[in-house]
Amino acid sequence: MSGSVTDDALLCGTCLNRPPSFVRARVPLCYQDQIAQLVQRFKFSASPRAGALLVTLLEQALRREWSCPGTREVICPEALVGVPLHPLKARQRGFDQAGWIATRLSKRLGVPCYQAVRKRMTPSQRGLTRRERQTNLRHSFSVTTALPARVALVDDVMTTGATLEELTRACLSAGAQEVEVWAVARTPKE
Secondary structure, rough: EEOOOOOHHHHHHHHHHHHOOEEEEEEEOOOOOOHHHHHHHHHHHHHHHHHHHHHHHHHHHHHHHHHOOOOOOOOOOOEEEEOOOOOHHHHHHHHOOOHHHHHHHHHHHHOOOOOOOOOOOOOOOOOOHHHHHHHOOOOOOOOOOOOOOOEEEEEEEEOHHHHHHHHHHHHHHOOOOOEOOOOOEOOOOO
């Protein structure tokens, strides 16, 4: 999904039938071929060069969208929140990839970065259906700090949006009034 949830021309069928809690998703790349390889190098081999390139690609896409003539005025969020891994999973992997991306974007854009917490270890989302993903993640995030009104969630890859939907709910509970999603890449529809 890309664009505003009020712009039906840019919504997928799932979002038309059941609109998400977030207001829009900005996801510039497709998770396939070289982009998938780059994300995997970053995520599973902890390659800082691959991560830096992903941050640059996302930042450039955001800035390009913000500077397009004729688009409605873009209001920069007041906070970024990376989609957190469970602390045990982050230790196993050696880092939290979405938090890494969010921290670097925060510095480049001059927007503060807030922390969310994954409260419980959930099984991998890989291979699960949309409904299974939603059930798997229910009540798994919290944000303990009061958030400003406009927040952008940051992730590396968006698949069904179930993770981002659940984290959006936690952000709204923490005071955010509008949440949008920024992810580097989107998995292609099957």
